Amino acid sequence: MKSLTSDEPVTVVGIGADGWAGLGESGRSALARAQVILGGQRHLDLLPATVPAQRVPWPTPLLPALPDLLAAHAGRRIGVLASGDPMWFGIGTHLARLVGAERIRVLTHPSAIALACGRLGWPVERVTVRSAVARDLDGIRRDLVPDRLLLVLSRDGATPAAVARLLTDAGYGPSEMTVLAALGAEREHRVDGRAQEWGAEPGDPLNVVAVRVVAAAGTRVLSTVPGLPDDAFDHDGALTKREARALALSRLSPTAGELLWDVGAGSGSIAVEWLRSDPATAAVAVENRDDRAERIAANARRLGVPHLRVVRGQAPDALAGLPAPDAVFIGGGLTTPGVCDAAWDALRPGGRLVAHAVTLEGERELVDRAARHGGDLTRLSVERAAPLGSFTGWAPARPVVQWAVRRP
Template structure:
């Protein structure tokens, strides 16, 4: 086993006062200290005397600084708990756990929960540093506070995004430099947030619906998928709620988070996939311009479309020509349209990762014929989905059937 040579020391805004005796002893033993400039500024010069200080431009770029020091006595200073959105996991990936001794400090989430009276084990603790804002907002629901690590500008981005979701009345709390000399707190409604705060801030988001918000909108619902049809803008070409729920239950049996949504229409399948797997990614293919416009509006209802890092991308090309632009191999593929296009199923199946799931729905006889031929080649399972909905018939209620759907589901070996 590798001899430990790298001491990973968590550091809070209070500086030396927050270090344990073990952390102080480890820091005293090393010849090199690797950290961000602000971390070195939190410690007295006497603690760092006689040591060579190496600054990294960002923690995820620290390997280039550390690699030449491998095997020497080195301390890495990180923020709070190094293994909760910190440098710790990267260090293990680069050098192995055997190289590390770890001395954590209280995390920003510990401190925020203590100030707000939150139960940390039931509070989603997330990060917007270097990550998609959409992956955070996909998890916003009324009645559940989120804690989010972010910079001082995050409130200015959260306000418009939450308002577009029907959550403009949400409460935002910015907790900055907790336990440091410059500790501060600022509270406001999301729709009213209009200022920047300290760049070292933990944000509490307590979602609250606007009075005029549509109760069918995604952020006001609690089911993981199978949202009401009214959650989406569409032109009628929508995978209906009941069929969508069955389709997603099959798709979500796939490992991994990457989905291709072919014939995406309103984007309902791809958006609900991300609602269930916020860290996933979707490549949606929809050549119809008006439907892509609906998709953009629907994405904003889910909290997407406000960050270029959001992992929901749309192609206006036809399948299978669009496949090369996906940028990733899918773990799941949904085919909601275009079955008759030559090479579509073959190309999607070839691109699908091993163990992945392909779900194809057909309502036309032509599409069903394609699926029958396809099943002869790769097997898989057929299901017919027939749904009737209750509707008023005078003062009585009748059942009006929707178009039946033939669904094929296959898992790639």
């Protein structure tokens, strides 16, 4: 592949639905000087015939082809057209990573988010933004709490109806929805309604869905703080219980940008709650049984983290080739030869490993590991009030031994 060499940076120009007429002088000048302009066909069609540059539509899929596309036009003045603010869910961020921030010049246009907030009178700093473009819509389930202001960047004209169905299914049917279409264009318009009553036909593909989240009566609101109720997960008994799960996650310490391995994941509760803690985290759930692997994926979707990667296979073999983790939880297969060693060896420096045992054999394994690597051993005993004849007594749960350690 040829390298991108030019004395001038790649100029990325944000453009709105109002097209050429809505561009400032700097954007128009940059496009007029360009020798080649890259962009979506819809954006390229907004340029007047007086712009002399060669127009090259984006290939599909775009991101894998981007390096060769830039290299093919090396040495030319390259302009790029993008929707609104190119650095907000836009091509600008990918270009900055690819060629370096110092090699791009970005001329922003008011984003759909800014325009939508202006139309609705919403304070931008209070708004949660999610994109349905090339992303799983179930991801917004994590954001569903009463009174949240949510903006969804639509994939197409059918997205609003899909959002309405999701909200209703999740117990937020009374949520107020506004679809803002073709923001900034002469054909701009809006449709208002409630999710559970939404009946609007698919409309303009250029739209943003605004949601003021309202819970239906009886809907249980789920926090992103670790320790969801056990019945929030579909499981067959292979579940790290609420109290042990909350303590495990406190020791795993999820942080934005970090990757977790959940080994012997069972219902996937640890991986799911790790991902719910911060949208920028990542996780891999490793599970040998097919039925449990399917259950993990279903739990992840229902609880708003559909990006959880599920690997079907038996550890330690299933761990080979996975990206190095920043944290590992071992909840199943602890005594299987090689599992602990493979997890420990893969862990990044400074990474955290937490393992739970409920059997004497597993406990012996943890005691031996702690003797070799250090860390903390904790025995967790939980008792819950339960009927005892006509009275109420304490019913003890099975004790859990936890080993938590940080790799030097």
